[in-house]
Amino acid sequence: MRERILEGKGVTKSFGGLMAIHKVDFYLNEGEIVGLIGPNGAGKTTLFNVISGIYPLDEGELFFNGTSISSLKPFEICRLGIGRTFQIVRPFLKMTCLENILIGLIGRGERQKHLREKKKEARFYLEFVGLKGRENSVAKDLTLIEKKRLEMARALATNPKLLLLDEVLAGLNPSEILQALELIHIIRSQLRVTIFWIEHVMGAMMKASDRIIVLNQGEKIKEGKPEEIVSDPQVIEAYLGESNA
């Protein structure tokens, strides 16, 4: 069996009286692409924010490669090897593309490496996500898909073993979705990164994921292979029901 890279046990987070996620157990194996779906407000982004340390856990425990990460700060979690992108893109708007990616490289905390070497490495990631030639463009001048690519490059530059992608396909047109999916596959095959992603574009999700976890109202209602998910009555009722009815 492949090794578990991330494991959550009884993960719980509430805001005031609102239970955002309740006792969720989940795991990811190394090298997998796992999808996270659920209707709006199901707690998907909250789960990502808990994993990346932005929100502290209320209850439960999170393990990354066997060590507990429940009480670590975002930058420590990032340095351990969990990179992420944001649902609403958050590149550093007033900085150039290269500088954006450099932040990810600086975030690794390798002090002995010279800035010039890091710049060379940043250019590799810039090309990797297909932003060649945009090196000195300021991030706020980029189109949405370019911003998403840039954010992906910044996350990759931190040298993650696990990448959390929060709706990278939202707002993209069909041909851009195909490009983005291709990129995700290359990330897995070339950089050997495990991927945990939230997506509403179901077709893409079904095609690209090895396994899917379904959240509804903060609880995990189903987990399994894509074809099992689509045929599950509980999932259809909670999530697909609206569109298939």
Add this chain to the structure above:
Amino acid sequence: MVFSSWRPIKQAMERAGFMKFWIFIPLIFLTLFFPFFLSQYWLHVMIISLFYVMMASSWNLIAGYTGQISFAHAAFAGVGAYVSGMLAVNMGIPAWLGILIGTSIAGLLGLGLGYLCIRMGGIYLSLTTLGFSEILRIIITNEDRWTRGTMGLQIPGFFIEYSKMSYYFLFLIVSVFFLWVIYRLIHSEMGLSFRAVLNDELAASSSGIDTIRVRILAFTISSAMAGMAGGLYGHYLMLITPDIPSLGQMFLVLAMAVIGGMGSFIGPILGAFILEILSEYIRIYGEYHVLLFGLVALGMARFAPEGIMGLLEKRWRLRKIS
């Protein structure tokens, strides 16, 4: 080529960060030879301007580059001035050593204050530094046994023989040193981290940047710089009063940075010279000039948030396009 002998110097300077080398040549000549044509009065104005260059540029390092509005910058200058001044008066410690000690103490206080309130984030730093600044001023005013309160403490000068020209060059050297440090800092990894924190703190911390550490570091460096500037200022005036760590002084520095252009390297330098020279002309209106500067700074913040430098850059960019 006549200029070929310049090349190694030019390259060295470019490597040191001064990319626009040619702009600096007339500037170097101006700063080196211009003072010999100035009257004693204008030489004094230039020295004070250089003090404000140090203050506004170092304040810009925290406010402009990491977005933390500290109101304790003048207070740290006061710490530098009083520590060095009292050491000289009571223990006969030479000015240069006193200034270095004052700088370290200002830096340590900055570190402590930063450590305590930066993690609270946002407005709390501003409020705490405002409180710190006032507390310090009140202590200095009331502990007149040590500080002689509002009467002012007379302290020895930096040089044994008083000469405005030597002070001018001392202030010039330290200002250039400050600017060099700031320039190197904002063009280093640390500077990139500063800007990332300013742009989006959450995204920065999710990219592996220890944002708290970055912000405390910026605050400490900037406070130490204010301490050194204050120490020099005290030994130039040879009379230190609670006006140095006052809020009036603080708002003047703030106005210089805002009017010149926060977050730009040149902005605070421009602002310092313009406002200091201007205030000499409107001196007859007494303390109202600070009020005027406050209003102008407010107007600038509303209509030209990037200050004079922002306006110049916009104009320059437009011309380049058309």
